[in-house]
Amino acid sequence: MRAFLSVVGLELKALVRSKAALLLLVAAVAWTAAFPSLVTGDGTVAGARELDIHFSLGGVFALLVVALLASATGSLARERAEKRLQLTLVRPVGRVALILGKVVAHVVVGAVVLAVACDILAARVDLATPCRHVLAPILPSVQEEAERMYAVYLADTNTPAAVRHAPKATVLRLLANRAIDRYETVATNAVARWRFAAPGDAVRFRFTNTFEMRQDVCGVLRSGAAASVVSNTTQAVVLFPFRGESAELSFENRGTSALMFRPRRDIQVLRTADAFAWNLLRAYVVLVAVLALVVSLGLLLGACLSRPVALFVAFVTLVVGEMSPSVVEQYPDELETNLADRVGLAITRGAAAVTRPVSAASPLEALAKDECVEPASVAGLVCANLVVAPLLLALLGAALLPRKQDDLV
Amino acid sequence: METLEHADPNYTKFPARRRALRPDFAIMCGMEKTKQTLGGAPHAAPNVIELTDVRKTFRDFWLRPTVKAVDGLSLSVRKGEVFGLLGPNGSGKSTTIKMILGLLSPSGGKISLFGRPPRAAEARRRLGYLPELSYLHPFLTAQETLGYYAGLSDLPRAEAKARTRELLAMVGLSDVAKRPVGGFSKGMARRVALAAALIGKPDLLVLDEPTSGLDPISTKEVKLLVKALRAGGMTILTTSHLLADAQEICDRVMILNHGACVAEGKVSELGTSLEDFFLAKVDDAKDFTLAPFLAG
Numbered sequence: 001m002r003a004f005l006s007v008v009g010l011e012l013k014a015l016v017r018s019k020a021a022l023l024l025l026v027a028a029v030a031w032t033a034a035f036p037s038l039v040t041g042d043g044t045v046a047g048a049r050e051l052d053i054h055f056s057l058g059g060v061f062a063l064l065v066v067a068l069l070a071s072a073t074g075s076l077a078r079e080r081a082e083k084r085l086q087l088t089l090v091r092p093v094g095r096v097a098l099i100l101g102k103v104v105a106h107v108v109v110g111a112v113v114l115a116v117a118c119d120i121l122a123a124r125v126d127l128a129t130p131c132r133h134v135l136a137p138i139l140p141s142v143q144e145e146a147e148r149m150y151a152v153y154l155a156d157t158n159t160p161a162a163v164r165h166a167p168k169a170t171v172l173r174l175l176a177n178r179a180i181d182r183y184e185t186v187a188t189n190a191v192a193r194w195r196f197a198a199p200g201d202a203v204r205f206r207f208t209n210t211f212e213m214r215q216d217v218c219g220v221l222r223s224g225a226a227a228s229v230v231s232n233t234t235q236a237v238v239l240f241p242f243r244g245e246s247a248e249l250s251f252e253n254r255g256t257s258a259l260m261f262r263p264r265r266d267i268q269v270l271r272t273a274d275a276f277a278w279n280l281l282r283a284y285v286v287l288v289a290v291l292a293l294v295v296s297l298g299l300l301l302g303a304c305l306s307r308p309v310a311l312f313v314a315f316v317t318l319v320v321g322e323m324s325p326s327v328v329e330q331y332p333d334e335l336e337t338n339l340a341d342r343v344g345l346a347i348t349r350g351a352a353a354v355t356r357p358v359s360a361a362s363p364l365e366a367l368a369k370d371e372c373v374e375p376a377s378v379a380g381l382v383c384a385n386l387v388v389a390p391l392l393l394a395l396l397g398a399a400l401l402p403r404k405q406d407d408l409v
Numbered sequence: 410m411e412t413l414e415h416a417d418p419n420y421t422k423f424p425a426r427r428r429a430l431r432p433d434f435a436i437m438c439g440m441e442k443t444k445q446t447l448g449g450a451p452h453a454a455p456n457v458i459e460l461t462d463v464r465k466t467f468r469d470f471w472l473r474p475t476v477k478a479v480d481g482l483s484l485s486v487r488k489g490e491v492f493g494l495l496g497p498n499g500s501g502k503s504t505t506i507k508m509i510l511g512l513l514s515p516s517g518g519k520i521s522l523f524g525r526p527p528r529a530a531e532a533r534r535r536l537g538y539l540p541e542l543s544y545l546h547p548f549l550t551a552q553e554t555l556g557y558y559a560g561l562s563d564l565p566r567a568e569a570k571a572r573t574r575e576l577l578a579m580v581g582l583s584d585v586a587k588r589p590v591g592g593f594s595k596g597m598a599r600r601v602a603l604a605a606a607l608i609g610k611p612d613l614l615v616l617d618e619p620t621s622g623l624d625p626i627s628t629k630e631v632k633l634l635v636k637a638l639r640a641g642g643m644t645i646l647t648t649s650h651l652l653a654d655a656q657e658i659c660d661r662v663m664i665l666n667h668g669a670c671v672a673e674g675k676v677s678e679l680g681t682s683l684e685d686f687f688l689a690k691v692d693d694a695k696d697f698t699l700a701p702f703l704a705g
Contacts, residue, residue: 006560010546017548083544087605089559090510090538092530 003093010077012108014314018213021109022068028060028113032120049125054368060117061287064110065294065318072106072298073314076305092226095398096391099299103292103390110291116121118284127277129369132270135192137249137263145182146175183260186219186253192261193250196269220253223248240336282373283363289385290362294318296390303397321355324348412499456645457613458486458509463518465504465668478504481518481670486613491645493676495652495687501668502648503541506617509646510538522613534562538612541549541618543602547591551582551601551699555589555608562609569608576604579634595622603631607638614638616647620654656683 015021035056041048058161076099079085088098140148153159163171184191221228249269253259261267273279297317301310327348363373414622465479484493494502507513507608511527522532544671545554549682552573559569577583580600585593590601599622606614619635620628628651635645635658649655655662656676663673 003561003568009560010557012551013553014546014548017475083540083542084514084546086510087511087538087544087558088508088561090536091558092533092563093561094530220459236483353620379599 003091004101007093007098008105009107011102014075015071015105015109020067021113023112024064024109025116027063027121028117031059032056032117036124050368053121053125054364057121060114060365062293063306066293067296068106068110069294069314069318072102072295072309073302073310074307075102076299076302077305081307083115084273086198087389091181095401096394099303099394100390102299103295103394104143105294107288110295111213111288114284114287118280119349122277122280125276127275127280129276129370131273131275131276131372132281133372133374135196135269135271137196137267141265142176142179145179147177149179161164177310180264181262183231184263186251186259188253188255188258191250191252193248194263194267195248206299217237219259220254221253222250222252270371276370279370279373281365282375282378283367286363286373286378286381289382292387296393300397304400318347320351324344324352324355328352427608432569455488456485456648457488457523458484459521460484460509461504461519462627463505463508463515463520464507465513467499481510482665482668482670482672484663484673486644488644489639489642490656491639491647493655493662493664494646494648495655495662496665498633500665503617503666506646506648508641510536510615510694534609535612537609537614539603539606539607539614539616539619541621543598545590545601547596548589550587550589551577552586554601555604558605559608560691563674564609572608572610576607580604596624596627599627603634611643613646616645618648618650620649620651628654652684652687
């Protein structure tokens with residue numbers, strides 16, 4: 001334990017005395033403090049607040065990810081290249097403890113800088129503003145819907161041969177992507193119904209598709225005896241009394257044309273949760289956990305690659321991890337592409353699958369929209385990103401470090 | 410068994426020096442890899458370092474062998490002795506030391522430190538290491554540097570503080586204990602590194618070119634320190650290019666060339682200067698000729 005603490009202390013001193021920590025702190029304070037005066041929103045108080053939360057904290061987080069990834073990647077690689085690592089490795093300190101000590105030091109610096117940014121943000125927003133749980137309608141699972149669509153496709157004589165002869169798992173994956181974005185059409189004067197498992201509370205009902213797509217929204221939302229008019233002037237976000245263990249919402253289209261909704265994305269019920277202050281705290285914990293994962297990845301790369309190569313791989317991983325979900329979302333149908341595209345998509349899909357837990361972990365969007373960063377997901381993310389992943393990556397790094405010493409990697 | 414004169418290719422080049430050698434200096438020629446110990450009573454002290462037929466081949470990314478750095482090396486260092494590992498550049502000294510320290514894995518053979526594998530924590534707890542260059546963290550003060558290595562050696566905090574004070578006084582750096590070592594001269598940094606090597610109260614001290622970069626006074630002090638540590642019962646393994654220094658401080662030496670042992674024995678039983686003996690055993694001058702320059 002004493003050896004581990006010594007490594008933490010050394011790394012902290014390195015970060016502080018190289019002025020890296022100070023520069024990060026100054027940049028974070030300057031960005032967070034100056035952001036409201038640099039950017040103007042849509043003119044509304046709510047819009048400005050949403051922008052502020054999303055981008056001031058998001059900017060600091062992005063800065064920390066880049067800076068700490070570079071620092072962590074260089075830390076071990078530089079020590080090895082400059083042969084200082086020899087003097088550490090001949091002491092009775094385990095390689096895992098060495099890597100974890102460096103992870104802890106970097107995470108501490110990141111956590112302090114992020115805490116300062118959160119404090120500055122907290123000073124100018126109302127901490128008592130309630131946040132809300134986001135509830136989706138009760139629908140068959142994506143997989144069930146995909147199976148159902150697959151059966152329909154096979155029964156249909158017009159289904160292309162390429163689909164019939166493609167592996168079932170591939171087609172199911174494509175159909176599952178479609179199921180997420182499946183549209184439900186509500187014809188004029190028709191009624192669509194969605195059930196929610198929601199305890200009694202005042203709720204908001206909203207459509208998350210863009211306002212331009214809702215030009216013709218004109219209808220009535222009902223829950224039991226209560227009803228509320230939805231129109232494009234209310235921007236489809238209305239306060240609605242919503243009571244009962246589970247309840248049914250119905251929407252009657254009174255517009256002049258048919259409306260299309262994506263029930264998995266556009267129909268959400270929000271239920272009052274705790275105050276913004278707690279939400280901010282949960283978001284902070286999740287962000288720190290993501291930083292731990294990023295730092296651990298950097299140290300793993302630093303353990304098994306030379307410094308320039310490790311830095312290159314680290315940032316390519318970061319970019320691919322950040323972009324691959326959008327690429328996969330934009331180009332979901334591999335059956336329609338040629339071989340080269342399919343190979344590229346397979347690689348991107350693999351990267352997206354690996355990095356999804358991290359890229360999906362960003363709580364800033366929820367925080368900006370006053371949606372609850374769910375405690376259950378916080379616990380899971382913290383356990384995975386702050387404990388399990390750093391430990392596994394440290395074990396892997398410790399196994400590869402001697403091979404690098406032997407110039408085998 | 411082949412005699413020294415027949416085995417040594419340098420015999421004709423340095424006849425006077427070869428004849429000056431005492432026959433009781435233990436010699437092992439690299440070709441046969443069989444040790445011929447001609448003198449000295451068997452030592453009763455247990456071995457601190459034991460290398461048996463150790464080989465090290467460096468490989469490239471595709472695991473193809475590139476350099477055979479150590480080739481079938483066997484040696485043992487007894488408790489309380491100062492053992493010198495000598496040889497020209499590229500002879501495998503540093504690779505051998507790194508394998509002994511557990512920084513490199515041998516490609517073959519067996520290494521034990523205090524009867525344990527070199528990477529065992531129990532072995533490392535009893536080990537101090539001074540590398541060829543000091544490799545200190547420039548942003549730490551001398552005091553913090555020793556505190557850091559004391560922490561890595563699991564020394565209790567109070568003991569670490571006391572020992573730091575004691576060692577800084579010993580190497581004459583008490584006055585600059587709170588200055589970052591990045592601003593130290595090479596000699597001062599070397600002294601900090603030496604103190605860091607001793608901070609964990611090691612039983613075995615590995616010194617890689619301990620007097621490298623030191624002025625004559627500091628060199629003398631280091632030699633005195635090594636003698637004092639030996640008198641205190643510490644086992645010391647050292648490498649040096651300064652053969653006069655090695656002759657002064659070492660009890661036994663081993664000469665390496667091309668990764669193999671070419672000679673080994675007690676310095677006290679060497680009837681000539683170590684430098685003469687070394688040049689006789691290790692002469693790669695045939696690879697390097699001044700003739701074209703001299704002719705021009």
